[in-house]
Amino acid sequence: MIQRIKGTRDLLPPEVDSWAFLESMAREVFSRFGYKEIRPPLMEWTELFARGIGENTDVVEKEMYTFPDSQGRSISLRPEATAGVVRAYIENKLYAANPVSKLFTIGPMFRHERPQKGRFRQFHQINVEAVGDPGPAIDAEIIAMGLWFFERIGLRDFRLSLNSLGCPDCRPDFKKALLSFFETRESRLCEDCRRRLNKNPLRILDCKVPTCREVVQGAPATVDHLCSDCGAHFAKVREGMDRLGIDYDLNPLLVRGLDYYTRTAFEVTTTRLGAQDAFMGGGRYDGLTALLDGPATPAIGFAIGMERLHLLVGDLAPETRPDLYVAALGEAGLDRAFALTHALRKAGMWVETGYEDKSLKSRMKQADRLGAKHVLILGSEEIEKGKAVLRNMRNKEQREVDLASLPESLLSLLGEE
RNA sequence: GUGGGUGUAGCUCAGUUGGCAGAGCACCGGGUUGUGGCCCCGGUUGUCGUGGGUUCAAGUCCCAUCACUCACCCCA
Numbered sequence: 001m002i003q004r005i006k007g008t009r010d011l012l013p014p015e016v017d018s019w020a021f022l023e024s025m026a027r028e029v030f031s032r033f034g035y036k037e038i039r040p041p042l043m044e045w046t047e048l049f050a051r052g053i054g055e056n057t058d059v060v061e062k063e064m065y066t067f068p069d070s071q072g073r074s075i076s077l078r079p080e081a082t083a084g085v086v087r088a089y090i091e092n093k094l095y096a097a098n099p100v101s102k103l104f105t106i107g108p109m110f111r112h113e114r115p116q117k118g119r120f121r122q123f124h125q126i127n128v129e130a131v132g133d134p135g136p137a138i139d140a141e142i143i144a145m146g147l148w149f150f151e152r153i154g155l156r157d158f159r160l161s162l163n164s165l166g167c168p169d170c171r172p173d174f175k176k177a178l179l180s181f182f183e184t185r186e187s188r189l190c191e192d193c194r195r196r197l198n199k200n201p202l203r204i205l206d207c208k209v210p211t212c213r214e215v216v217q218g219a220p221a222t223v224d225h226l227c228s229d230c231g232a233h234f235a236k237v238r239e240g241m242d243r244l245g246i247d248y249d250l251n252p253l254l255v256r257g258l259d260y261y262t263r264t265a266f267e268v269t270t271t272r273l274g275a276q277d278a279f280m281g282g283g284r285y286d287g288l289t290a291l292l293d294g295p296a297t298p299a300i301g302f303a304i305g306m307e308r309l310h311l312l313v314g315d316l317a318p319e320t321r322p323d324l325y326v327a328a329l330g331e332a333g334l335d336r337a338f339a340l341t342h343a344l345r346k347a348g349m350w351v352e353t354g355y356e357d358k359s360l361k362s363r364m365k366q367a368d369r370l371g372a373k374h375v376l377i378l379g380s381e382e383i384e385k386g387k388a389v390l391r392n393m394r395n396k397e398q399r400e401v402d403l404a405s406l407p408e409s410l411l412s413l414l415g416e417e
Numbered sequence: 418g419u420g421g422g423u424g425u426a427g428c429u430c431a432g433u434u435g436g437c438a439g440a441g442c443a444c445c446g447g448g449u450u451g452u453g454g455c456c457c458c459g460g461u462u463g464u465c466g467u468g469g470g471u472u473c474a475a476g477u478c479c480c481a482u483c484a485c486u487c488a489c490c491c492c493a
Contacts, residue, residue, distance in 0.1 A: 003484075058491050062418085080493085109493080114418080116487060125493055192490075208489090257492060267493095274487075281493055305493030327452090362445075364453030377452075391452080398452090 007113070007121025009307075017317035018310060019124075022153060023106055026126050026304075029149040033141070035102040035128060040084040042108065046074035052083035052292055054259025056199065063111040077110035080258070081127035082285065082301055083292070089131050090294030100132040106306075118276035118308045126309075128282075129301035131289070136233050139264045139284065139300055140240025146268070146280055146302055147246060153313050158270045158279075160246070163254035164234040166226050167262050168287065174225035175201060185215050205253040221252030230263055237264050260285040264300060270312060279308035323414055325372035326353040327363035329379035336403070337378050343407045349414065367393070374414060376401075 065077040190209040265283035282302025289297040328337035377389040
């Protein structure tokens with residue numbers, strides 16, 4: 001048997017209805033804030049991600065699905081959405097039409113990791129980007145928009161963490177302070193963190209090893225090393241959050257794993273997802289457009305993990321039920337039902353039926369399983385009398401219907417409810 | 418890439434010191450019922466994840482392998 005690829009999932013009913021529901025709620029919320037949908041391709045030149053996300057991030061170094069095309073050029077399945085959206089923004093010169101482009105996209109991403117709870121190799125994100133606005137007002141607004149979406153789908157028990165990562169002006173300064181702090185305490189760090197010391201010292205800050213956490217307690221914080229512009233920007237973001245009445249944790253240990261992030265960084269976490277506790281994350285990336293050969297343009301965005309979100313909210317889509325089940329018995333009944341069912345469907349009803357000659361008992365069971373609101377019994381006895389029996393499954397009431405009056409009589413009878 | 422746990426019917430799972438592969442649900446037929454649900458009778462469904470090994474005999478013991486799962490790592 002051919003099995004699905006590790007880390008991929010078959011999204012089946014009824015879960016797929018819930019996904020569609022979540023997506024439609026997202027569309028509704030985002031559209032009120034002026035965000036438009038964009039659908040960039042699932043694959044891009046590998047170089048886009050290498051430059052955009054960062055050559056020596058884990059994502060680019062060991063998690064991408066990368067392969068050569070027929071001419072030997074390297075292509076990668078997108079491991080995240082922002083690089084592709086920004087590429088599309090630049091390539092299509094969206095900046096020419098509007099100073100600010102507010103965009104969202106929903107779809108699959110691909111990363112080659114060991115799967116676990118809330119983590120898949122093909123996973124799905126709702127991605128939102130505001131390109132062209134330097135903030136800080138939009139920083140607070142875009143976060144508030146995400147939280148409002150969560151509220152709309154009934155999600156409440158989460159925490160918002162906020163930090164500022166600084167900019168190319170102040171980050172080197174901070175990194176230096178961080179390095180000298182950790183170098184004197186290297187012996188107390190775990191093996192991974194000693195490796196990070198040279199590669200990406202920021203990441204030591206969110207190490208989960210208890211001994212590292214102790215060391216990190218006294219570490220310098222990004223917010224204490226911001227340049228005056230970044231400091232003022234962050235203060236304004238926090239002021240905006242207060243104005244909107246949004247509660248948050250200031251978390252100086254919050255860092256992001258993608259190189260393009262600057263200034264505002266945020267993450268929404270829950271205690272109900274096991275190890276993969278972040279289901280929304282994002283931040284500002286003011287340097288990315290220039291890095292990708294576009295005009296220098298400030299931007300901010302976030303991503304929501306669909307799988308994680310669905311784990312949290314469960315199945316929300318309202319249950320739908322067939323209007324009618326046609327229980328056709330015998331050859332005559334089946335023949336009658338075939339055209340009738342088609343006519344009723346064309347008239348707008350949801351009609352279910354069966355095509356094999358089975359017992360009435362099994363027909364009624366099937367109607368029950370499907371949750372049909374009504375059953376039309378069409379047996380040879382009824383047909384001989386020129387009648388069919390319509391049963392209301394809720395109040396058990398039955399009535400006879402003239403075959404000659406079908407399908408119009410049925411439509412008006414069922415339309416009354 | 419590194420660890421732990423789990424693989425038996427469509428689903429949830431039993432299976433004793435190694436001795437004829439099982440239950441419940443689901444499905445199909447029948448009985449009962451006012452024509453489905455509750456109840457009763459009967460029936461269908463298996464590469465015991467896969468491949469080796471030990472044994473008279475392996476779902477059970479040993480080795481390998483694959484899949485799933487949780488955690489590390491990483492991130493949404």
